[in-house]
Amino acid sequence: MTDERPAPATGLRERKKQRTRDALLRAALLLFIAQGYEQTTVDEITDSVDVSQRTFFRYFANKEEVAFAAQDTIDSHFLAALQARPAGEGPLTALRGALRDSWSSLEEALSEVVPIDLYLRTYRLIESTPALLAAHLRRSAEAEERIARLIAEREGLDVDADPRPRVAVAAFSGVMRVTGRLWGQGDDSGIAAIRDLTETYLDHIGPALAPDWR
Structure with a gap:
């Protein structure tokens, strides 16, 4: 019964x-x-x-908080995925694995907040609106600091004494900003498009930091 x-x-x-x-x-x-x-x-x-x-x-x-509510959900989702990565992984491997893990369940996580297509259209709006773009850059810097501190904690480092966590996160976040902007300017607004573009650019972090490109 x-x-x-x-x-x-x-x-x-x-x-x-x-x-x-x-x-x-x-x-x-x-x-x-x-x-x-x-x-x-x-x-x-x-x-x-x-x-x-x-x-x-x-x-x-305020209105800004509404505009970024879905992005805040994604950021929290990514941080949770990063915290769950195996302790033995190196920083960039863990960051990339967390990104892949969070993407695999992104639609489910977002569906509790907004439909995925509405989020994607909002992302493009943020990229094309000066006031929102400025807020996005500020909020991204704050998110980078949280991620850098988490990476430092994983590695047993003092983030204020060792620059490597912030440098690694800056390189990773730089790729995310570049691919997000390129994706926003493209014709394909799907998750698969930005995922594939980001994976391709992440493959080039190492070669881009090499002392000689020729």
Whole structure:
């Protein structure tokens, strides 16, 4: 006999909160894409979901936080994958393995936040909007520092005394920025396209750092 007792009220409230947050996020991203980030107001976002401004600010500090909510999920997903990599792997091997692992489950992780195609369109919007691009670079620098500290911890190093964790992460993140920009300018907006492009560029980190290219 199945237990048909109703779920606790706290569980229902949390699900309702999550649905409201998701609705605000998706409405905001669709408006940003349709009419531009800077042209979209918080009032327009809340009107499209039929909630108050107070409700919006209960979930998001500002429009920037909404624009990067999906990217924050991806960053957290990548960090979790990096933490799970075997301890014996070298830094770049671990970074590349974590990237591959996180890509393999990216759609599932993102589907809890936004549809994958909406995220991909938002990424292109960020790359083409000066205010969002500036914020993206700032947030990327903060993410690089978190990753460098995690790499240092894996290697048993003091990140402030040994420059190698930050150098390795800077090289890896530089490839990610280059391939992300190239992908954003291309015709194929699929995950496979950016994955293959990034894999190809990562193959060239070693040769690019060689003392002589000829």
